[in-house]
Amino acid sequence: MRLSDATVVIRPRTTWEAMDLGVLMSQQHRRLLMTSWAVITLPVFALLSLLLWDSPSLAMFLFWWLKPAFDRLPLYILSKALFGETPTLKQALRQWPTLLKPQLLASLTWRRLSLSRSFLMPVVQLEGLDGEAREQRLRVLLQRNRGAAQWLTVIGVHLEIALWFGLMALFYLLVPQQVELQWNWQTLIAVAEHDWLWLEHLINLLYPLLLIVWEPVYVACGFSLYLNRRTILEAWDIELVFRRLRQRLSSTAPALMLLALLLVPLAPPAWAAEDSTAPDSPRLLNQPLTSEASRDSIKAILQAPPFKNPETVTRYRLGEETAESAETDEAPGWLKAWFKWISGQRFDIAAALIQIVLWACLVAAIAWLAWRYRERLRALVNLRPTKRPPVARPVPAQMFGLDIREESLPDDVAASVEQLWATDPRQALGLLYRALLSRLHNDFAIPLKPADTEGQVLQRIELLEHERLLTFSQHLTLHWQNIAYGHRPPPTHLQQQLCDDWRGLFGPQGAR
Amino acid sequence: MLERPALQRNATLPPPLDTRYQVETPEGIDLPLRPAGLMPRALAFAIDLGIRGLVLGLLFIILAFFGELGIGLGSILLFVVSWWYMVLFEVLNQGRSPGKQIMGLRVVQDDGRPIGWSASLIRNLLRFVDMLPFGYTFGAISCLQHPAFKRLGDLAAGTLVVYREQPVKRPALPLAQSIRPPFTLSLNEQRAVLGFAERQAELSEARVNELASILASPLNVQAPKAVAELNGIARGLLGPT
Incomplete structure (x- = not known):
């Protein structure tokens, strides 16, 4: 891993911004990520549907449960692409079976429901940590970004549901009218009784379709959160600049050294060498105005009016506690009377009044609009441009x-x-x-x-x-x-x- | 098929990916804006939705006492809250609805100016396109695929949702005798040295030493003393405080 090859700008970001970087990364490689995701998930989904034709919900559930296994491919692609070695589709797909090996069982069983799944995935897959080492790493990583990673998953769940319903609605809207005539909501609800299994499988199919759009983004966001956490933990951005600085200096250093060696015997002792103290130490001590005296007088001037204008404002404020306590005792009786008055009152007159006012407002607005654009309206009706009186041009003086x-x-x-x-x-x-x-x-x-x-x-x-x-x-x-x-x-x-x-x-x- | 054409030998590399959005003012000043993506915006919207639901629910309960008048006032209220809540807050409160305020976001024009009435109206009327066909499907897809994370309403109105600049806390530098750097440092490098001193408390001891040892030989010091040396340079760069 060479940081200088990174194709993203490495700097510490806020957690939300780090997720945004993930979205950008997934956008940059969207074709590769989406096609590879589709190539591995759609056949699995088809296989599951065929095997479990009689229980579409189970097929759907199994597919959903297998998501961490599929997620490893986008993460591999993104991690390679981060350092400029974007794999081709073929290379990525060939790599997938080997990616599946480490700790697949764990990630498909007790780690499946972890809310920080995408944030922690790189620890196993990219760092290859296991057991105690992994636990330690997670503890460090989760000190800060646990909340953000969990929010990412929560938002993801809601987004998946929203997109699923969205696709269903779109599908329903696109169904030709002739077919739609025979459907109504009751038949749709009664689908199970009618043995319309194919329809359920069709609706299930929408889920892998929406995952093609969303899941690479989810993985990329988790990955960028992980990157950001490590950037902050290990100061990657500083390392990057320091390495460049060393490179710059080491390329110029030999020449400078040679020059210095040549010049050292000739150079007179530097004036600055005697007085190498910091600028704020007392100086100019042998004259009437020492540096400290001048600094004090500058500070005194800076505290005075043109630079600072302190002002004391005194105001009366309402007392807070005494007034309230007196009122709370009174409130119930007063409230009761009010409710009694309300229930006795008829508001129909007021309602009618407001209705009249609103209608009057509408009429007034239309009248005002007509008056305002009367010229244009007349032109529209007569189809004859109105003549404007010639403007008397004032004589320029x-x-x-x-x-x-x-x-x-x-x-x-x-x-x-x-x-x-x-x-x-x-x-x-x-x-x-x-x-x-x-x-x-x-x-x-x-x-x-x-x-x-x-x-x-x-x-x-x-x-x-x-x-x-x-x-x-x-x-x-x-x-x-x-x-x-x-x-x-x-x-x-x-x-x-x-x-x-x-x-x-x-x-x-x-x-x- | 997915292979990119090989870069020419002297072709410039594509600029590295960043979440900043540069706006150049007529004076030639670059203003970096940080566009906000789907996740904080979704949360901000959820908060706004909750506030609106709460306010409407409470007022409806009160209005239920008033019979027909209540129904009339309620429908006016529904209109105002659902169509004008966002617009009024965005225009009158520096582009921040309560949800955006909580999430640290604000809406601005594409060129960083504050949002006006027409832009705000357009982006909020087009919310109803973003909502199609259900639950912001189009808006979410557009937001995920646009480089500046715009939904369709933002595209039409030419607006941008950005992170607000938060006030910066003065960082504490480790104590050290301030010294002058033995070589000239560019602005970027000065920042890195300052950042090294400022963030030392968050880094592990070993990592601090490792970072400092990168610069040990250019500084002409032994590796263990490099940290103190760099802290001194940072003090010198910071000046008397």
Whole structure:
């Protein structure tokens, strides 16, 4: 057994988590576990049924009693698979007869009814312990996980019963209707009298079928509980890390040793070597503020308000004992009166009242729903979409941080631009651009949103199919972007051109 | 037929099996959740069933005095308890119904967030699919075969039943003079050394010596002294307390 080959993560888990690991293990090898289980159990069940055709219950009981013998195969497969040596179906089946030998009689007789069966099975089968050694081992193992192992079996019993009834119900549901007509519960109960043995054997067959799903899980859960118990008892996880650590160190150690040997004569005595004491011993003793003094002052500060806020709260509480004892004496008479009052009273009026309230609630809820979804209902009835009133789009006050309200613009935009150009071309272009945006919004009714980019504004202008406006806008946007984001001043001749274009587009005075 | 294809020489090995379920947050933090399997969940359900039965039984006895009114109130009560018991407890009590509280479980969304109204309603309405055809047959089979132990309702609602994190008790370390480890230790190895010191009380004497002797030669000490040495390193890792 080499722990480093384990295909599961070895660490101490809680008992329930350990069982979950077992479920995962059985899932990982579910095909192998289920087929091998089916291959060994179904023939045995068929044989038992044939031999004891006249007493189906006995056949069923014998099959159930033999479960520990079958359980050894899944345990073998799981224990091999744990260390990555998953056997094939053939190998596993060939191994089964040899697995049966050790202590089969004991596990089929006095250990059959043990509730921790699956938890203890690995002790015999995997460790091969017997007699006194086994007893000792069980005592150690059962110190902790006895309860969990017993719960596992108890849950298993209930699950088997539930699944059995479930399969029966499923079987009953799947029976064609023509057949079902002749059956009713009385005939089903009277099956024994009618000698419907085949039906009983059929119902018995459901049990091995459900065991194919459940029994490998049960064995795996017991096995993983066992693994977890031993992981905790023997600290397997620590051993694993220690072994890896040693491996890591031993591969680097020779090189380091060589280096150390070379360097030892040259190395000066280490400063740390003088003061190899732990960090909490007193240090810095030759100066006004010693380490201990500083530590004490730190502790004092940590106890003070910003770090700790102790608070004393005083409250009144009800006394517990005195009040009760006084009341218990009074209770019988009071209770008797109450019961008398209840038996004398008619509650039909109250019942009717509550009924009315509940019906009213229902009607109100339906009315509310109808009101809430009236639009959709109308659409459903008329098959005509309702018209929504057009939403008045508010004028965005600002775009790109520019104020585009009409009031904020000067009366004659072009003249202002010409004035500003000489001193502050950035201002001038900005004014022109926001004047353009304002015009686009007011005169051309382009829906502008505060989130639009310059490019999106241009795309909207393209839709207008106004050639001159488009070229002017493209031109202006280009130079505005250059100066706004790139800090590249526009060429001087541009002023005249832009102002002329503006006047050509929006009138000589820029009149509104 | 059941043989797996042989692994390529440089193929990565399949990750070892574990009961942890990693959720990665947008910040790149791995949250390990521990999904709970069929057995604790079955017990939690049994406890809840018992509580519900007890409450309903008591109230029915009281309501039996009230004639028709009692029958009406009783049926309302039956509706509320059977359909809303789980939902209300799960949403208002951090994903814990009384049974789950006792078993140390809670319900969360797949990504570890607390469960909301819609998810809780879906997973509890679909209980009736899990119950089919009798006594949770489908639910149990789904729970046993799903890697995160989900029943059908959990699959539909995208929820997960996990173990709650329990408060950890401060472990007692054996007394030793704290020393610095003579070689650098990775986080995993530091944890193992600390675990060795913390769990010493539960291990047998012989096993403790055996474990420590694995590291005797790298520590440059005789095997019998390795235990004290490792305890000292653990003290040093723990720092002043």
